[in-house]
Amino acid sequence: MGKDVLIIGGGIAGMEASAYLSAMGYQVTLVEKANELGGHLLRWERLFPTQRHGKEVLSFLHCGIDGKIRVIKNAEPVAAVTRDDLHIVTLSTGEVITANAVLITTGYKTFDASRKEEYGYGIYNNVVTSADLEEMFSSGKEMLTSSGIVPRRVGFIHCVGSRDEKVGNIYCSKVCCVTAVKQAIELKERLPYAEAFCFYMDLRMYGMHFEELYKEAQEKHGVQFIRGRLSEAAENQDHSLLIKVEDTLTGRPLKMKMDLLVLMVGFEPSDGTQKMAELFHLETGSTRFLKMADEHTSTNVSSVQGVFLAGTCSAPRTITSTITDARAAAAKITSYLSQYSIEQREN
């Protein structure tokens, strides 16, 4: 076939799409700005809902990166032009790549929790994010608060940076409810005598087995769920935190002391995703994620011909959904490069 596909972003979606497109006989170039493939998966110790290790999925993805795929690390596109259906992309290394199709897999970043000042991230030492907690888990070190005590009470705050017009993100990030439940269970496994509380607006346990995990958290681990959105956190003299929420199911304000507060940070389009939008003149939706040509039928198609989307650059997704999306994008690109438009089936 001798056609070239350039994939930008070596996370889950980029790796899986590379494997599929290479297997279908295309010459694939995978560009990654870091010095390692894997993206966010490098930082997640365990995955919901099965608690399997992130490393296992990563090694699965690595098996797909065969010798035929050209992987360029420590590089990112700095310019792009289109000439006669060919995309000519200049990398930060100076190299110029010509491709028949481009797949954007530049993904998401987590919300910067310090923007929600009233929650005290970056101000109080015992306020951490879900990503920080994951790092604490994978470091294998003893779980201690900044004051060096074993936390007796830990609160997980849902929807930080999501479903919040005040920070400009009206969408749900989809993964943080079940991540909170997963992390609360892991916390209780490490510290069985600690109390764990989740503060939520709605619990979105939509995935297969998510509800089971929620039930397991209640039944086996005694994790407690309080419906209400955190209004503010204040630091006590001993560096523990006093939090205030409305317990909306009792209809009364509630205050309690927490030794550690975990903010479940949501998804935002990564800097790379925003940069690719500029470089390739891609439309973004009201959420700033890259816009799909059709929400139902053309989810991998961008607003520019020959440029395709996969993974979390277009919407918040679970790992499962990201892998499925990457394969769908590979199929879509194949149909495009074979000049078969699946959208015009009647022709």
Added chain:
Amino acid sequence: MSAKNFGFSIHKDRQIDYDKNYREFYYRVKAVEPSISLCISCGNCTATCSAGNFTSMNLRNVILLAARGEVNNLGDNVSACLLCGKCQLGCPRGVNTRNVVIAIRKELKIRRKP
């Protein structure tokens, strides 16, 4: 002698003060009937409850208040329960609701003893 009128009165704080509440109550009930922890506050039990039509009995709320350690008004509620078991038929989480009521009644009695 009637109380002096200072022109203002003090309202009871409506806030749930989790750190001061009688939280052990919940753990004691849970030890007797562990399924109390499975409640998701859906209200199915309350909707079907025969006693709830005529009294303040509201099992969803009883479980919730017990979990928060707010036990002062639980007695009036649970005393109205007929132990008919209708609530148990509908509970989506399989909470052993009758036994929750029985356990709460017992705990309240134990607590009342000096």
